[in-house]
Amino acid sequence: MKRQTFASALLAASLFTPVLTPQAHSQERAAKKPKLAIIIVLDQVRAEYLTRYAPFFGEGGFKYLMKRGATLTNANYTHTTTYTGPGHALIGSGSYGHTSGVVGNRFYNRESKRVESMFFDENAKILGYEAVPKDDDTSPRNFIGNNLSDQLLISNNLQSKSVAIANKDRAAIMLAGRLGKAYWYHEGVGGMTSSTFYTKELPTWIKQFNDRKIPDSYFGKSWNKLLPESAYSISHADDFPTETDFKSLGRTFPHVLADKSGKPTADFYEGFTATPWANDYQLELARTAIDAEKLGADEYTDILGVSLTATDIAGHAYGPDSHEVQDMLLRLDRSLEAFFKDINKRFKKDEVVIALTADHGASPLPEHMSSLGLDAGRIKRKNLSDAIETALTAKYGAPANGAKWVRVVEDPSVFLDDTIITEKKLNPAEVQRVAGEAMLTVKGIALYYTREQMLAGQIPNNRWALMMEKAFYPTRSGEVLFFTKPFYFNGTYGDKDTGSTHGTPYEYDTHVPMIIAGAGVKAGTYNRAVDVADFAPTLAELIGVDAPAGSEGRCLTEILK
Numbered sequence: 001m002k003r004q005t006f007a008s009a010l011l012a013a014s015l016f017t018p019v020l021t022p023q024a025h026s027q028e029r030a031a032k033k034p035k036l037a038i039i040i041v042l043d044q045v046r047a048e049y050l051t052r053y054a055p056f057f058g059e060g061g062f063k064y065l066m067k068r069g070a071t072l073t074n075a076n077y078t079h080t081t082t083y084t085g086p087g088h089a090l091i092g093s094g095s096y097g098h099t100s101g102v103v104g105n106r107f108y109n110r111e112s113k114r115v116e117s118m119f120f121d122e123n124a125k126i127l128g129y130e131a132v133p134k135d136d137d138t139s140p141r142n143f144i145g146n147n148l149s150d151q152l153l154i155s156n157n158l159q160s161k162s163v164a165i166a167n168k169d170r171a172a173i174m175l176a177g178r179l180g181k182a183y184w185y186h187e188g189v190g191g192m193t194s195s196t197f198y199t200k201e202l203p204t205w206i207k208q209f210n211d212r213k214i215p216d217s218y219f220g221k222s223w224n225k226l227l228p229e230s231a232y233s234i235s236h237a238d239d240f241p242t243e244t245d246f247k248s249l250g251r252t253f254p255h256v257l258a259d260k261s262g263k264p265t266a267d268f269y270e271g272f273t274a275t276p277w278a279n280d281y282q283l284e285l286a287r288t289a290i291d292a293e294k295l296g297a298d299e300y301t302d303i304l305g306v307s308l309t310a311t312d313i314a315g316h317a318y319g320p321d322s323h324e325v326q327d328m329l330l331r332l333d334r335s336l337e338a339f340f341k342d343i344n345k346r347f348k349k350d351e352v353v354i355a356l357t358a359d360h361g362a363s364p365l366p367e368h369m370s371s372l373g374l375d376a377g378r379i380k381r382k383n384l385s386d387a388i389e390t391a392l393t394a395k396y397g398a399p400a401n402g403a404k405w406v407r408v409v410e411d412p413s414v415f416l417d418d419t420i421i422t423e424k425k426l427n428p429a430e431v432q433r434v435a436g437e438a439m440l441t442v443k444g445i446a447l448y449y450t451r452e453q454m455l456a457g458q459i460p461n462n463r464w465a466l467m468m469e470k471a472f473y474p475t476r477s478g479e480v481l482f483f484t485k486p487f488y489f490n491g492t493y494g495d496k497d498t499g500s501t502h503g504t505p506y507e508y509d510t511h512v513p514m515i516i517a518g519a520g521v522k523a524g525t526y527n528r529a530v531d532v533a534d535f536a537p538t539l540a541e542l543i544g545v546d547a548p549a550g551s552e553g554r555c556l557t558e559i560l561k
């Protein structure tokens with residue numbers, strides 16, 4: 001090939017590329033822009049599910065989207081905090097917690113001196129429900145920067161519209177940002193709600209949707225398997241002993257959704273979220289939102305964010321290798337097929353971008369792994385704090401007045417009581433190291449780095465340390481950051497004896513589906529490793545705006561036409 005200097009390449013480009021006036025540029029962009037970008041986030045869905053369950057999928061759901069779009073088969077999170085809040089924050093903004101401040105679902109707030117939801121905002125009152133605990137009053141207040149929805153709305157003086165709907169407040173909030181509208185489900189309401197951050201009153205279309213009382217129509221209904229029993233032989237036994245009996249749904253099929261009181265209660269409405277009908281509910285609301293808000297109707301691109309959570313609630317209850325999660329995915333595939341058909345009725349194919357991913361994967365039930373001979377287990381938070389208390393007291397003496405060294409263990413951090421360290425005139429870096437070493441004596445703990453190491457830039461340049469750094473934000477992170485060995489977990493589900501979770505830096509929690517289809521996308525299968533941080537900047541390019549402020553990913557130019 002003939003070598004070309006940079007200068008001659010520039011000259012050639014200027015000679016042969018038609019020079020567009022700024023007006024022509026924007027016209028070309030406007031012509032290419034989709035009318036509507038639909039972001040579908042699946043909660044707790046591994047990339048592997050798309051291949052594992054492929055033999056049981058229809059042609060119109062996942063397979064349709066994969067055929068029409070770019071399938072990124074190696075999309076991973078590169079942070080240690082594979083949880084819903086940090087996941088949705090990254091999907092919406094392209095920024096990890098070290099930039100967005102969303103380093104967990106919950107954290108110890110050193111100002112209010114209590115553990116809070118990352119999305120708690122005392123000034124944002126939830127609508128239609130008296131929030132107890134007050135953590136149900138939520139907004140994007142703690143999210144630092146902006147997201148794709150904000151970026152789009154700023155770009156045209158709020159001519160675009162952005163609506164995000166979800167089962168969970170944090171999911172809807174992180175997709176809507178500050179300028180879009182977020183609506184989420186609440187079991188205390190038995191329907192959709194929002195907070196005063198977004199609106200003083202729910203719009204008529206949401207009120208009318210709630211008036212349909214869709215969850216109530218499932219009272220007493222049975223969730224049965226979609227396919228004959230033989231299809232489920234790739235999952236572990238339906239009655240695996242450490243599955244959870246979530247909200248009296250039982251551990252085995254058929255799961256009857258009801259309530260002892262004989263009528264719908266908050267428990268019933270919460271149980272509803274673990275069934276496939278909860279996904280249908282959100283997708284029906286998505287259709288309603290498109291019509292009511294006239295999304296995609298004018299020349300300004302709109303965004304619709306939809307986060308589907310039933311996969312997560314069922315994953316927690318039954319584990320990722322269960323009949324329930326398998327059936328949930330098969331039914332979700334059919335629900336997506338119906339949804340895509342409705343989208344195609346409303347829009348031409350090149351008028352819409354549909355981008356699908358997940359907020360994290362799923363850790364297997366430890367007892368299932370143990371039964372197969374793998375090293376696996378649950379770690380009780382009390383065992384961690386006991387180990388730290390014993391080690392610190394042995395070295396420095398007991399704290400005065402019966403105080404405790406450990407304030408709280410809230411993933412991925414241990415928060416120590418800094419007033420004791422000050423009173424005893426101790427070196428914080430050394431205290432943190434002693435605490436971290438004590439944690440390593442607890443079976444299943446893999447690694448720790450201290451706050452002082454993070455702040456001083458003293459962490460090694462390796463994969464695990466860098467993943468942890470992305471989940472570190474000084475004012476919201478604790479004194480010791482840690483994670484477990486593969487197939488171990490701690491936290492709420494570590495304390496319990498049943499159910500499963502996510503939140504590790506391992507493949508089963510980090511590897512998620514990513515499919516981007518529609519206007520401007522070159523269909524195909526792309527096996528190159530990509531980061532979920534690339535999702536937002538790629539969508540930004542497709543809708544013709546800059547990536548959000550803190551975006552740290554790359555635009556996936558290989559999938560663009």
Ligand SMILES: [Zn+2]
Binds near residue numbers: 084312359360
């Ligand atoms: Zn999640």
